Amino acid sequence: MQSGAHFSLEDERSHGSESTGARLLLTGPYLVSTIGGVDRDLRSINGSVSTVDLSGVTEIDTVGAYVACSLAQKHGAEVVGADERASRLMKAVGPSAGGEANVRPERPVTLARVPETVGEGVFEFGGGIKGLIAFIGALMASFGTLILHPRRFRGKALVRQMELVGVASLPIVGLMSFLIGIVVAQQGAVQLRQFGAEIYTINLTGRLNLRELGVLMTAIMIAGRSGSAFAAQIGTMKLTEEVDAMRTIGISPMEALIVPRILAAFLMMPLLGFYAAVMAIIGGAFIADLTLGIPFLTFLARIQEVVPIYDLWVGLAKAPVFGLIVGIAGCYQGMQVKDNSEQVGLRTTKAVVQAIFMVIVLDAFFAVFFTKVGWA
Incomplete structure (x- = not known):
């Protein structure tokens, strides 16, 4: 000592x-x-x-x-x-110690810095597209392998992910949709009142939520909730070398980690979208009963008469595609984590941003497409 x-x-x-x-x-x-x-x-x-x-x-x-x-x-x-x-x-x-180097590197002039930043962004975008195509190819190969060898499919993992993506999301999705239904009905009634057409608040609330807002807002919520969780979980496993350990012992990370999560998002999104649309309609009926003098049950009964059934099919057709986008974005970004823990946060943020962006872009595409085919 x-x-x-x-x-x-x-x-x-x-x-x-x-x-x-x-x-x-x-x-x-x-x-x-x-x-x-x-x-x-x-x-x-x-x-x-x-x-x-x-x-x-x-x-x-x-x-x-x-x-x-x-x-x-x-x-x-x-x-x-x-x-x-x-x-x-x-x-x-001592006090005389010190280097001659600058604390921060000199910043390049604007004419050199801007083209360099743009070039880096272009190369990063190209590399991202290449990596995404490779990821989708590996995912399709894994699905093919599971079809040929169904005993390798992890059913319990799928059920667990369906619980996390779907059942655990019901409270927040329901509350969000209920409040959105209230806002849509209340604001729609204010505008329609100018033309003496408050009764059409039912049409507005029903069609808008069944066709667009129910599925769209659910996809955005699931992207922020489950998509970020996919990226963070898989990214942490990459960082701690658990994914490499799985490969070492002969377990495919795509089959064990990626497929159950993407399938869960794909299967649960239509159910969550329909649930969100129903909750939004209930919210609209609630505010209509309070402020518009339209009885709650009358509002719900009128929904069945004024909303065409194809509005429901349009919303349900978009939902699996949105779920697929959210699942692929979260899992892909999680698999790209490397080097340090800062990557987990960066990749999680990218997963959410990319998923929401692609969901909105595809929703606009679907809106134009279904209008062209006469489902407007």
Whole structure:
């Protein structure tokens, strides 16, 4: 066990020189683990110190060297008795230490920086497209393998993911959809009242939620909730080398991790979309009963008369595609995690942004397509 660091103050006249101040003699090991006992006392020295003597120091590290330099600078004293190691450390941590390099690199001029950033973005986009195509190809190969060898399919993993994606999402999706239904009905009634057509609030609420908002808002919610979870879970497993360990023992990560998650999002999205549309209609009926004088049950009965059945099929047709997009975006970004934990956050953010962007783009495409085929 190391003994602690010590110090003493001696008059310079005891060493045969003219007294110009005290000599501060440091003894023992001056290490980060031993200096704590004397650090406060050293800082409280207020007298005149002309010399800091290190001849009694048995061991020293950068903390001890820094303390010695600080004492010498505070009292304007001279450091003596330092061996080669102590001198080198004091030179490294002393007030004269420092490099000539800039703290931050010089920023390139705008004319060079902008093309460089654009070029990097283009190459990153191209690499992302290539990686996504490879991922989809591996996913299709895994589906083909599972079709040929159905015993390899992990049914329990699928049920678990369906529970996480679907059942666990019911409260937040239901509440969100109920409130959206209230907003749509209330704002629609305000505008239709100008034309004396408040009764058409039922048409507006029913068609808009069954055809568009129910599925779209559910997809956005699932992208933020489950898509981000897919990316974070798989990314963490990549970072901790669990995915590599699975490959080592002969387990396909695509079959064990990716397929159940994508299938769960694909299967649960139509159910969640229909549930969201129903909750939105109930919200509209609730506010209509309170503010418009339309009875709750009359509102619901009228929905069956004014909303064509193909609006329901349009919403249900889009839902699996949106679920597929959310699942693929989350799992793909999770598999791209590497190097450090910061990648988990970055890839999770990318998964959510890309999923929401693609969902909105495809929703616009579906809107135009179904209008062209006469399902408007």
